[in-house]
Amino acid sequence: MNTDYSISQQIYTLEEIGQTGHINGIAFRYKNGFSGTRSIEVYIQHTTKETFTTATDSWESMTNQVYDGDITISGTTDEWISLTFSKTFEYTGGNILICVDDNTGTWVVAPTFK
Numbered sequence: 001m002n003t004d005y006s007i008s009q010q011i012y013t014l015e016e017i018g019q020t021g022h023i024n025g026i027a028f029r030y031k032n033g034f035s036g037t038r039s040i041e042v043y044i045q046h047t048t049k050e051t052f053t054t055a056t057d058s059w060e061s062m063t064n065q066v067y068d069g070d071i072t073i074s075g076t077t078d079e080w081i082s083l084t085f086s087k088t089f090e091y092t093g094g095n096i097l098i099c100v101d102d103n104t105g106t107w108v109v110a111p112t113f114k
Contacts, residue, residue, distance in 0.1 A: 022088045
């Protein structure tokens, strides 16, 4: 896939997160060998969703931005990229939705995050 911009959302459960409390950052495992700098925004919020069930049920509006900045990817396969949020998210349990919005605006073979 080739892209100038991309957006993705993931749902995480209490079982995956492990405990309630302050979330000050996140880490993504980068998979495919691209190197360079990308300009991203990260949003996080509580959600009642457990899954995205269809192609038309694959998006929720996000307003709680916790990160806006650049990430530098070295090109190493299985590299972990850690981000420190600009504001703390108070996780009280249940499911959360995390949105990563890549606004770089330049063509690239899409980075793959897991």
